[in-house]
Amino acid sequence: DAGVIQSPRHEVTEMGQEVTLRCKPISGHNSLFWYRQTMMRGLELLIYFNNNVPIDDSGMPEDRFSAKMPNASFSTLKIQPSEPRDSAVYFCASSSISGSYEQYFGPGTRLTVT
Amino acid sequence: GQQLNQSPQSMFIQEGEDVSMNCTSSSIFNTWLWYKQDPGEGPVLLIALYKAGELTSNGRLTAQFGITRKDSFLNISASIPSDVGIYFCAGQRSGTYKYIFGTGTRLKVLA
Numbered sequence: 001d002a003g004v005i006q007s008p009r010h011e012v013t014e015m016g017q018e019v020t021l022r023c024k025p026i027s028g029h030n031s032l033f034w035y036r037q038t039m040m041r042g043l044e045l046l047i048y049f050n051n052n053v054p055i056d057d058s059g060m061p062e063d064r065f066s067a068k069m070p071n072a073s074f075s076t077l078k079i080q081p082s083e084p085r086d087s088a089v090y091f092c093a094s095s096s097i098s099g100s101y102e103q104y105f106g107p108g109t110r111l112t113v114t
Numbered sequence: 115g116q117q118l119n120q121s122p123q124s125m126f127i128q129e130g131e132d133v134s135m136n137c138t139s140s141s142i143f144n145t146w147l148w149y150k151q152d153p154g155e156g157p158v159l160l161i162a163l164y165k166a167g168e169l170t171s172n173g174r175l176t177a178q179f180g181i182t183r184k185d186s187f188l189n190i191s192a193s194i195p196s197d198v199g200i201y202f203c204a205g206q207r208s209g210t211y212k213y214i215f216g217t218g219t220r221l222k223v224l225a
Contacts (some may be wrong), residue, residue, distance in 0.1 A: 004156075031211050042117055043157075043215040056212060062166065089157050097211055098166075101145055103204070106158035 002026070004106035012112045018080040019060055023108045025072055025094030032069055033103065034077050035091040043091075049075065081101050082113045118205055120216030128224050133190040135219040137203035145206040146186040147213065148177050150199045157202055193218070193223050 005024040012020055025032045033048040047057040052069045060067070069075040079086055089110050095103040120137045127133055145164055149157035161172050162185060163179035170177055174191045186203055200220050204213040
């Protein structure tokens with residue numbers, strides 16, 4: 001079975017540019033989570049969705065960040081405009097709210113903003 | 115964001131030795147998860163715990179859900195070089211689907 005799929009795996013962009021990260025959760029999972037990982041702050045939850053509805057976006061750093069989940073098999077995290085301090089690894093994870101709540105991570109997108 | 119206290123922060127051990135690490139919180143959790151992360155990869159789920167006192171094994175790994183529900187432990191027996199990586203705990207409170215993650219334990223195994 002395919003795990004959580006993220007694209008791109010690496011993204012290098014210039015400050016001020018728009019960045020879109022993509023995620024496909026595990027089929028049948030109805031919860032989706034976006035995390036950011038840095039050396040200084042570790043793994044931080046940015047936002048999570050249940051049944052495509054955003055439930056908690058308290059971790060989103062500021063208005064430059066937005067996330068959408070138009071259907072059960074796709075989500076995006078957008079940063080506009082990007083800044084060097086947004087450089088990090090962004091992970092998507094999914095789980096089933098009707099099951100064991102075990103959360104499975106994708107391989108991540110390493111974002112570098114110059 | 116909030117993080118769980120995980121210790122030790124890093125460990126250097128000889129191949130064949132056993133390893134213990136733990137995670138503590140001031141809050142009560144209903145679920146504990148343990149992950150391993152290799153460089154350049156996402157965290158991989160190792161063990162899930164659902165009840166206070168529960169002891170669960172996955173090969174050479176054994177994890178326990180603390181009786182107070184505020185802590186969890188992970189043991190690795192007879193370590194091998196491929197055990198190298200960062201180990202994270204994650205706790206989930208009642209009434210929410212989100213997890214709070216530990217600060218990680220970086221394990222290095224010397225052959």
